[in-house]
Amino acid sequence: MTGIEIDLDIYPDEASLLEALKRGEPEACACLVKQYAPRVYAIAIRMLNDPDDAEEVLQETFISACKNIHKFEGRSALGTWLHRIATNAALMHLRKRKHREVSLDEPIEMAGGEDIYREVEDGSLAPDDHAMNSEVRDMLEKAIAQLPETLRAVFILREIEGYSTEETANILGISVSATKVRLHRARLRLRELLAPYLA
Amino acid sequence: MSAQSQHTHTNSCHEVLAHLNDYIDGELAPELCEALEAHLEVCEDCRVVFDTLNKTLYLVHQLRNTSPQLPETVEYRLFAVLNLEQFVPKKPE
Structure with missing residues (x-):
């Protein structure tokens, strides 16, 4: 695991992590993020195909999870619960996007009557290995x-x-x-x- | 035009397509599996759909091993937004 280093062994199982989260321990929140953020981000980027929107969904997911952790009753795994929040947030983004979407193929009409075409940034994904072509x-x-x-x-x-x-x-x-x-x-x-x- | 390209989708073909998912997931009843397999033996169009669907899923499942990486900067900003800066290593002066 790269990036910020967090000792994930502080909480030996999900139940103890959950209890610490409910007590508001920052270490527990850091563990939660370290453990689940990569997969939440992966879902968001695949759903949205846009790194900026995916980051927004990632942040919304963990802000919402930390705020509502007392409502989590443990009927599903913590990861499943986070993925539900992330998927719903991503779907909301897609709906919002639909409202403000402008066709990328349409030229932008300039004041002088000249049309220019949008340059689209390649939002390709960074793989963590090169096993697949x-x-x-x-x-x-x-x-x-x-x-x-x-x-x-x-x-x-x-x-x-x-x-x-x-x-x-x-x-x-x-x-x-x-x-x-x-x-x-x-x-x-x-x-x-x-x-x-x-x- | 070959006999193969003239193949029209019969009820049987539609049934096969409708059951393909359950078949691939191993959730189709044994008697329906047999009927489906017998149909695939003789219907090239359905066999092409079945083969390409299998190839598609095989490739998609490879994506499980190539998840998009969480960029370090995105992780840092996430920690910051959650007021967890204390866990973010300080940059050397």
């Missing part, structure tokens, strides 16, 4: 980003984060059958998007 990884990430938001959320949680169908349904607050339908559509849609490369 970067071209294939980029192609996959771009295809996943093209999935409609509701399908994308199910797909990321189920296929990349490795949650079961029931856990995914629980995180998103939807039924198991709705999760299955969305997963089915997401898989087939992604297959269509990737079909030219898979032949």
Whole structure:
């Protein structure tokens, strides 16, 4: 693990970490962040495909978690609870984005009547290893980003984060059958998007 | 036009597509599995869908090992926003 060094052994299990969080110990909060922030960030960046928005979601998730930790009843794992907060925050961002979205393909009309085209920054992801060919990884990430938001959320949680169908349904607050339908559509849609490369 | 490209999606093809997810997840009833497998044997279109879907999922599952990294600066700002600066190492003067 890189970055800030935190002794994660102070709290030997989730129950003791939770108790310390409820007592408001800053060390517990630091442990929580160190342990879960990378995965929360990974979900956010895959959902939003934008590092700035993903950072906002990351911060919102942990601010909300620290503020509401007394409401956490331990019916799910702490990580699952955090992922639920992060996924909902990411979906909120996507909805807000829809309202302010301007087509990137549309030229910007200048005062002199001249059109200029937007330069789009490459928001590609920084992998933590090079096991997968970067071209294939980029192609996959771009295809996943093209999935409609509701399908994308199910797909990321189920296929990349490795949650079961029931856990995914629980995180998103939807039924198991709705999760299955969305997963089915997401898989087939992604297959269509990737079909030219898979032949 | 080859016989293969003239293949039209019959009810059976639609049923196969509808059950493909459960089949891949190992959640399809054994008798339906047999029917699906028998169909895949004879229907090239469905077999292509099945194969490319499997390849897609295989590739997607590789992403589990290549998670986007949390940049150090993002981590620092997160600690700051949570008033946890005491854990952030001081830069050498």
